[in-house]
Amino acid sequence: MxxxxxxxxxxxxxxxxxxxxxxxxxxxxxxxxxxxxxxxxxxxxxxxxxxxxxxxxxxxxxxxxxxxxxxxxxxxxxxxxxxxxxxxxxxxxxxxxxxxxMGGGELFDRIVSRHHYTEADARNLCLILINTIAYLHDADIVHRDLKPENLLMMSNDDDASVKIADFGFARRLEGGTASEKCGTPGYVAPEVIKQEPYGVCADVWSLGVIIYIILCGYPPFHHAKMGTLFKLICRGQFKFYDEEWSSVSSEAKDLIKRMLTVDTRQRITARQALNHPWLQMDEEELNKNGMKGTLAQLRRFNLKRKFRAAVHTAIVTGRLQRLVASLPSNQD
Missing domain, CATH: 3.30.200.20 (Phosphorylase Kinase; domain 1)
Structure with missing residues (x-):
């Protein structure tokens, strides 16, 4: 101990x-x-x-x-x-x-542990996330750092026990806008990169990235060079590759397109997304769309993500040791 x-x-x-x-x-x-x-x-x-x-x-x-x-x-x-x-x-x-x-670990770890994964499973999960973000946005709260690491599971037994965590960047806009450049590369919205005033729709973009990954196993925007990555994001430049996306419904792809729309005036809101046809589709129909290839891709993506997190943890070890030393100890 x-x-x-x-x-x-x-x-x-x-x-x-x-x-x-x-x-x-x-x-x-x-x-x-x-x-x-x-x-x-x-x-x-x-x-x-x-x-x-x-x-x-x-x-x-x-x-x-x-x-x-x-x-x-x-x-x-x-x-x-x-x-x-x-x-x-x-x-x-x-x-x-x-x-x-949150005793159930990260959401993506739970997904990759599955032996069977269908579009219905993905859709039901995305419905929970969109509904939760709509609740925040109705309260004029923007999270500003939606990413897989901040989607946690309450229980090991319930696949629907996902919760959004880490509100360190969250702001209550009170009818206004934010302007700080914050978030995580790969998930951040174009307007944030451009340092334009932005609102709750920045979260919709980030959630669109997450939904894309949930459905195919890799991110829509990726490049080793940060500058090039940001250019791809600002242009909204992504594709649906046939190998993973041919078995995914057109309705799912349409919702992602609407969430990853660069023009914030045209981007769908979280509340509007709840009425999108994909979220209303018959579960039995979506269960026919197995995503074995997506699971394989997602496992690779998750391993890379975990490796990057481990490297970052090693970097902050010194900070951990200093903080532990500052805590009051027992006087037994």
Whole structure:
């Protein structure tokens, strides 16, 4: 076991929650990393429940305003397919955010573990994602970093338990637009690359990229050189290659085209997408479209994605060690 950090919890359940209410392991139970810090598995000593505890070093937080906006959004939205957050508190050195543990891993890992995969499976999953993004957009919230790594599974037993996570770049637009250049290359919308004012439709583009990958196993825009990749995105230059796409319905391809439309005035909205014919098609009909080739492609794509993530994790190891050293330890 790694170093365990804990403190005696007060018997007074009415007092504000704080670090002393959690008992967590700083090494073996590291769950991941977010924009500002590291996430650990923790036990709430008040009720025994397990939570994810995100630890953010104050010295590493560039914008307190951005952090508080993330917290405010997460604490006030309520949707079955968005990660649920419980508490936010701080001490002299760190901020702490607690949320539900996503014990089922990443969505793409779940897909590639399947032995049978059809267009109906893909469509039902995409319906959940589009519905969830429509909920956010109805509340004038833009996520701004939709990508496979931020689509997590609540359970190992339920293939529909997907939830959207990591709201570090999320903003409440309140009828306005955003202008910051943020997101992940390959998923970012053309208007963000061009540093034009943009709205919630930037998420629709990112989700269109994800749906493309879910249906064929590789991204619509890819190039080793970042500049060339961005040019392809800004031109909306992608293809449906016959080897993977010949067995996919024309309705699915039409929705992707509408989501990956460069002109934001012509791009379909998430709410409009819910009425698209593909999402209304008969499941039995779509079940006929097996996608064995897509699974093979998706497994290759997922391995490459995991390798890049492992390299990045190695780079931030020093940051992890410094943050762990800053946490309060037991005085046994």
């Amino acid at each position: 790694g170093q365990t950090l804990c403190a005696d919890a007060s018997a007074n359940s009415d007092r504000p929650i704080g670090l002393s209410d959690f008992d967590y392991d700083t090494v073996t139970d590291l769950l991941g990393k977010g924009q500002y810090g590291l996430v650990y598995s923790a036990k709430n000593t008040r009720d025994g429940s397990r939570v994810a505890l995100k630890v953010m070093a104050k010295a590493k937080v560039d914008s307190m305003e951005a952090l508080m906006e993330e917290v405010e959004i997460l604490m006030h939205i309520n949707h079955p397919h968005i990660i649920k957050c419980f508490d936010f508190f701080s001490d002299d050195d760190n901020y702490y955010l607690t949320s539900e543990i």
